[in-house]
Amino acid sequence: MPHPIAIYVDADACPVKDEVYRVAGRYGLHVFMVANAFINVPREPWIERIVVSDGFDAADDWIAERAGPGAVVVTADVPLASRCVKAGATVLSPTGKGFTDASIGMAVATRDLMQSLREAGAVTGGPKPFSPRDRSAFLGALDRAVVRLRRLPGA
Template sequence: MDAPPNTIVIYIDADACPVKPEVYRVAERHRLKVFVVANSFMQVPRETWIERVVVPGNFDAADDWIAERAARGAIVITADIPLADRCIKAGADVIGPTGKPFTEASIGMALATRDMMEDLRAMGSVGGGPKPFSQKDRSAFLQALDVAVQRLRRAGLSA
């Protein structure tokens, strides 16, 4: 269930991920292994290179499963900022569903903004959630994922 060393593998934090079909397309084109990780059963295409992982336990079990496997060569797809932070520290590439890459340089600000917004929501100062997912977000995600795969390949990792 773990990826071999020096290979590119994709981990999807799948419970609320709107770009799973896009990940599958890019992974198929590049012949990459994909782990679709969720807290409950989820339909995934029946392909040998796609593995569904249903983790039992608490709400963070999927995050823990991904973070334990995140390393150089892994591309993690998540909107979860604390998970992104854990994966970046482990050496993985992390991309949000809108195509925004999380990096060592940007994760601190993302965490601070998340915490501030959480506090504002708790006080009732801010309502609502993120803006609706758009076709522009989908396109930006596809481009960011392809760039990450190409960069890892140039760094000597394989499918």
């Protein structure tokens, strides 16, 4: 029996929580907000707050164990994105960029390169500031992902 569509959010530093709630509410989807500490979430029966231990990668492990076909994962964490893509989940960054089988290898390589440069003392500048355009791109990407998953047989 197919699993219903669910959205798993790596919530500790997620800037698009409201957009997730908006799309999930529109389609009647269950949302899991996963964090290492207490976070405020709306009091809705379809939004579930999951507080994991503060162990290294505890939130990532919780999400990766549940991600698979029919799941949408929202994360900026490239190693978590890689695990979820390999499990068959639809994975989106908060900027609306999708991680796919075709793109995840380059994303992992870029992340590893940047980490090596930082460890060597290079000033890499970090990511650009999150913008209204990023928020809009995410909203559209999440909506399209849900529509696509709903069209799959058994959804």
